[in-house]
Amino acid sequence: MTEPLLSVRDLKKHYPIRKGLFNRKVGAARAVDGISFDIEEGETLGLVGESGCGKSTAASSVIHLEKPTAGEVIFNGNGREGATRDPDGTHPNDVTEFDDDEMMEFRRGAQMIFQDPSSSFDPRVSVGNAVGELLKIHGMSDRHRRRAIVEDLLERVGLSANDLDRYPHEFSGGQKQRIALARALVLNPDLIIADEPVSALDVSIQAEILSLINDLQDEFGLSLLFISHDMSVIRQVCDRVAVMYLGEIVEIGPVEEIFTDPQHPYTEALLSSIPTPDPRASVGGIELKGTVPSPTNPPSGCRFHTRCHKVIQPDGLDIDQDDWRGLLNFRDKVGIDQVDVEQVRENIAGSGAEPTDSEVRAEIRREFDISETVSDPDLERTLSEALDLLIEGDSEQAGTILSDAITTPCAEREPEQTVHAPGHESACLRHEGRAAAEPNPADD
Numbered sequence: 001m002t003e004p005l006l007s008v009r010d011l012k013k014h015y016p017i018r019k020g021l022f023n024r025k026v027g028a029a030r031a032v033d034g035i036s037f038d039i040e041e042g043e044t045l046g047l048v049g050e051s052g053c054g055k056s057t058a059a060s061s062v063i064h065l066e067k068p069t070a071g072e073v074i075f076n077g078n079g080r081e082g083a084t085r086d087p088d089g090t091h092p093n094d095v096t097e098f099d100d101d102e103m104m105e106f107r108r109g110a111q112m113i114f115q116d117p118s119s120s121f122d123p124r125v126s127v128g129n130a131v132g133e134l135l136k137i138h139g140m141s142d143r144h145r146r147r148a149i150v151e152d153l154l155e156r157v158g159l160s161a162n163d164l165d166r167y168p169h170e171f172s173g174g175q176k177q178r179i180a181l182a183r184a185l186v187l188n189p190d191l192i193i194a195d196e197p198v199s200a201l202d203v204s205i206q207a208e209i210l211s212l213i214n215d216l217q218d219e220f221g222l223s224l225l226f227i228s229h230d231m232s233v234i235r236q237v238c239d240r241v242a243v244m245y246l247g248e249i250v251e252i253g254p255v256e257e258i259f260t261d262p263q264h265p266y267t268e269a270l271l272s273s274i275p276t277p278d279p280r281a282s283v284g285g286i287e288l289k290g291t292v293p294s295p296t297n298p299p300s301g302c303r304f305h306t307r308c309h310k311v312i313q314p315d316g317l318d319i320d321q322d323d324w325r326g327l328l329n330f331r332d333k334v335g336i337d338q339v340d341v342e343q344v345r346e347n348i349a350g351s352g353a354e355p356t357d358s359e360v361r362a363e364i365r366r367e368f369d370i371s372e373t374v375s376d377p378d379l380e381r382t383l384s385e386a387l388d389l390l391i392e393g394d395s396e397q398a399g400t401i402l403s404d405a406i407t408t409p410c411a412e413r414e415p416e417q418t419v420h421a422p423g424h425e426s427a428c429l430r431h432e433g434r435a436a437a438e439p440n441p442a443d444d
């Protein structure tokens with residue numbers, strides 16, 4: 001087996017949070033919190049997740065635009081193939097330890113494309129110079145040779161050699177992204193990191209650029225890390241996909257398998273949000289409520305448990321899953337004093353007479369998607385008691401009895417990675433008992 005072009009191991013990027021007169025560190029935003037993946041030669045790995053889950057931070061840490069807090073980025077391109085770990089455990093191809101010369105060389109072999117093609121170019125620099133300047137920086141002094149290379153590249157990305165002397169404002173967004181591709185390719189890199197390269201473009205143009213990326217990848221034998229929040233875009237260009245949630249990879253595997261047999265509830269939810277669901281996909285209609293929690297204070301246990309539709313019920317409990325999700329949401333909102341009984345009362349009153357307490361109770365259940373009666377008598381009693389306390393104005397006591405009675409194993413333990421098929425892993429407690437992930441040979 002040949003080694004991967006890129007091996008990322010336990011990569012972390014934490015941003016310090018500072019406060020006060022002395023700018024003391026009071027915490028950290030764990031934007032990327034221990035991610036690992038490989039990209040083989042010629043392969044495209046997608047990195048997908050909602051806004052704020054850490055995709056861009058992961059990209060900029062891999063390509064060393066930002067120094068990672070911890071972890072390894074082993075790049076076996078640029079003719080550095082075949083290197084093995086030193087006796088002290090470090091790896092000579094670990095980008096995070098590169099000196100200036102090695103970093104310069106790495107910047108030749110790994111290029112990045114950004115979301116907004118308009119801000120990628122200096123309006124005063126001609127397209128030819130924008131694409132050719134990297135050749136100059138990397139030592140090609142022959143102007144005619146540079147020009148020939150740039151002309152050839154412009155044609156390969158679907159523009160004309162004559163575009164060389166034009167300026168960025170003369171091009172549309174899609175054309176600018178073509179120029180950005182030409183610029184990324186000019187040093188003949190082994191790896192391209194594309195951060196949402198089509199999300200700023202019209203849908204009609206997106207398909208053209210995606211197909212161009214596919215063609216160029218074959219032509220140049222490139223490996224790609226392709227970042228997107230859009231599962232349907234991922235499907236068009238990626239061989240494998242890593243699903244990211246709140247700084248962690250929760251599922252990774254071959255694209256087709258992830259689409260037809262997703263194992264992590266977060267992946268299911270992302271897939272079900274695709275506007276035209278694939279008929280072969282096994283899920284649909286899961287609404288991802290709320291936003292990604294803050295990476296400054298991520299939820300305990302499985303980070304997705306605060307939004308998960310499959311959040312586990314404790315041993316011995318077997319109620320309707322929607323009721324269970326609703327009860328957890330209710331407990332959390334009461335816990336932060338965000339169930340406003342007066343507001344509920346006003347909302348109902350808006351449609352007629354002063355509501356009764358039982359109408360208020362019913363409305364709160366409805367708001368949290370909890371049935372009129374929860375099928376477990378003990379939980380039903382706790383819920384009724386909590387609703388009574390809320391109506392009496394004692395939200396603190398309501399919060400206490402709810403948090404004593406309603407707990408999920410998902411908040412208590414971090415899930416391990418489990419293997420579902422070769423190369424397909426996910427981290428969800430529901431899969432416990434299945435095979436744990438094998439150690440990766442790249443770690444040796």
Ligand SMILES: Nc1ncnc2c1ncn2[C@@H]1O[C@H](COP(=O)(O)OP(=O)(O)OP(=O)(O)O)[C@@H](O)[C@H]1O
Nearest residue numbers: 015029031050051052053054055056057058229295
């Ligand atoms: N310099 C910074 N200081 C503190 N927190 C940061 C910094 N940069 C990013 N973050 C936080 O890290 C988290 C991840 O951000 P990131 O931009 O990587 O996410 P993303 O998935 O790429 O989102 P988007 O698609 O919106 O760009 C966010 O919560 C963000 O607020």
